[in-house]
Amino acid sequence: KNEVEQSPQNLTAQEGEFITINCSYSVGISALHWLQQHPGGGIVSLFMLSSGKKKHGRLIATINIQEKHSSLHITASHPRDSAVYICAVKETQGGSEKLVFGKGMKLTVNP
Amino acid sequence: NAGVTQTPKFQVLKTGQSMTLQCAQDMNHEYMSWYRQDPGMGLRLIHYSVGAGITDQGEVPNGYNVSRSTTEDFPLRLLSAAPSQTSVYFCASSSSSRTYEQYFGPGTRLTVT
Numbered sequence: 001k002n003e004v005e006q007s008p009q010n011l012t013a014q015e016g017e018f019i020t021i022n023c024s025y026s027v028g029i030s031a032l033h034w035l036q037q038h039p040g041g042g043i044v045s046l047f048m049l050s051s052g053k054k055k056h057g058r059l060i061a062t063i064n065i066q067e068k069h070s071s072l073h074i075t076a077s078h079p080r081d082s083a084v085y086i087c088a089v090k091e092t093q094g095g096s097e098k099l100v101f102g103k104g105m106k107l108t109v110n111p
Numbered sequence: 112n113a114g115v116t117q118t119p120k121f122q123v124l125k126t127g128q129s130m131t132l133q134c135a136q137d138m139n140h141e142y143m144s145w146y147r148q149d150p151g152m153g154l155r156l157i158h159y160s161v162g163a164g165i166t167d168q169g170e171v172p173n174g175y176n177v178s179r180s181t182t183e184d185f186p187l188r189l190l191s192a193a194p195s196q197t198s199v200y201f202c203a204s205s206s207s208s209r210t211y212e213q214y215f216g217p218g219t220r221l222t223v224t
Contacts, residue, residue, distance in 0.1 A: 004153070033213060043201060043215040086153070090211070098169065101153035
């Protein structure tokens with residue numbers, strides 16, 4: 001069974017800090033998703049990666065397939081970045097779009 | 112586009128009652144899924160569908176039924192509610208033509224007393 005581990009579980013930062021959130025998984029995958037869950041509960045997709053690196057605004061996501069590891073970086077963090085960040089992976093076995101989710105990392109950015 | 116919609120937003124049931132959580136999407140996505148989210152745990156897959164008429168079980172299917180008669184709708188039925196089904200339920204959809212980017216509904220908070 002694929003285990004998806006996220007670290008740290010909680011993080012408190014000051015506005016402007018550079019933040020890194022980590023995700024590791026145990027079996028081969030075809031894609032990895034980074035999701036953001038706002039305090040109100042809504043979940044939005046940030047990135048989907050199968051290799052390399054993607055950037056959107058102040059967010060950068062990287063993945064190392066050989067090391068089974070991905071990182072989400074937030075540059076110049078802002079209080080509006082406060083949310084739970086969730087990593088999810090799609091295993092290479094099977095043809096369906098089933099995802100396995102990490103427990104999420106709660107980020108609080110203080111002004 | 113409205114995206115993925117879910118109703119109701121909140122629901123309180125008594126043990127043994129049945130109900131249907133509604134989910135609809137207007138993006139013509141072939142994949143739809145139901146998840147539950149519990150404190151301290153990741154999202155867990157209940158049931159999913161790869162197209163109209165095709166459904167399959169996820170990680171935690173017991174006590175739930177689904178059907179997919181149209182591309183747009185994917186209702187989740189609780190047959191006989193139990194306190195263990197108290198949770199937040201999310202519906203999601205995705206499409207191979209959009210590289211499987213996940214679109215989530217706003218969630219339904221269900222309490223079973």
